[in-house]
Amino acid sequence: MANFKHIYQKFLNLANAVEELSEFPSLDPVEQKMLALLSKYWLTKQKITVVEAMHMTDEISTSTIFRYLKKLRQKGYLELMVDELDNRVKYVSPTSMTDSYFNKMGKLMMKAASQ
16 A cells, blocks of 8 residues: 555655746745645636635635735736626636646656655
8 A cells, every 4th residue: 555645745855846946936835725726727727717716715815815816927827817808807817837837746746656
């Protein structure tokens, strides 16, 4: 039987190494959580508005979420797309860098599990 604690620790070590040596801007734990929450929508091709994103969890206040959305946008992890019918509505979308980041982290998980 696999020792999942050991695999998880390997993944964390690999992820930390990527953070330190990475071409990606570093992410703090709140930014990582935000990307993880948003990825659930993106994976299923659902559009999520800024207002919906601000209410996607009760663990983080709406003002904090909004501030972190701006930080993630500045770092290049997401972009805001204006709705075609209503200019007041903006959708939170991943960038190609976000896709690359998720791909790299997925590969690290596979590597940790196979060792």
